[in-house]
Amino acid sequence: MDRVDLGVAVAIEFLGPLTVGAALARRPADRLWVLLAAAGVLALTEPWSSGGADLVGVGWLLGAAACWGAYIPLGARASTALPGLQPVALAMLVALLVALVPGVVQGGDALLRGDVLLVGLVAATAGSAIPYALEQLALRDIAPGVFGVLMAIEPGVAMLAGLAVLHQEPRLLGLAGLVLVTAAGVGATRASVRAARAVAAGPQP
Numbered sequence: 001m002d003r004v005d006l007g008v009a010v011a012i013e014f015l016g017p018l019t020v021g022a023a024l025a026r027r028p029a030d031r032l033w034v035l036l037a038a039a040g041v042l043a044l045t046e047p048w049s050s051g052g053a054d055l056v057g058v059g060w061l062l063g064a065a066a067c068w069g070a071y072i073p074l075g076a077r078a079s080t081a082l083p084g085l086q087p088v089a090l091a092m093l094v095a096l097l098v099a100l101v102p103g104v105v106q107g108g109d110a111l112l113r114g115d116v117l118l119v120g121l122v123a124a125t126a127g128s129a130i131p132y133a134l135e136q137l138a139l140r141d142i143a144p145g146v147f148g149v150l151m152a153i154e155p156g157v158a159m160l161a162g163l164a165v166l167h168q169e170p171r172l173l174g175l176a177g178l179v180l181v182t183a184a185g186v187g188a189t190r191a192s193v194r195a196a197r198a199v200a201a202g203p204q205p
Contacts, residue, residue, distance in 0.1 A: 003057025005168040007159025008044045012061040016069030033184040040180030079139040088132045
């Protein structure tokens with residue numbers, strides 16, 4: 001987030017769930033949506049331009065995309081293997097342990113200030129606990145491929161949030177890239193829904 005604008009960051013991360021959705025599609029042609037999304041990400045990041053996105057930041061985001069993609073099938077398994085919202089509770093505990101040591105080293109005594117604790121509580125609740133709880137409930141009822149590509153709206157929302165809150169104004173080419181990524185998400189959504197219906201219908205005589 002120190003290197004790449006919010007809308008661009010989420011669009012790159014979105015390659016993870018989009019790839020999962022395309023991989024689960026039945027027709028090879030449906031996987032071309034990933035290429036369309038990749039073209040959109042190139043337009044968003046402009047790696048050929050001196051004013052393009054920071055390549056180190058893009059590298060970190062590609063790692064985040066891989067983790068987001070892996071989360072979908074693993075989250076689906078966890079949602080059926082454990083009752084209630086136990087997967088979310090365990091995930092939050094692991095996230096706490098991962099971030100605890102570097103957070104204490106960097107933040108020190110400032111982490112114990114009342115305003116910091118309050119902001120942290122709001123961020124943890126609104127940014128992690130509630131969204132992941134809702135996602136776990138959704139993963140019990142819809143196919144992972146459908147869930148993955150329904151995330152297509154997130155890059156657009158992130159770009160709007162970056163504009164409204166962080167005053168990060170997107171360039172024209174970036175807007176075109178966002179349209180490509182969103183279109184790829186919509187196309188892959190339809191492909192995944194079609195594949196899910198075909199599996200539910202079973203082989204035709």
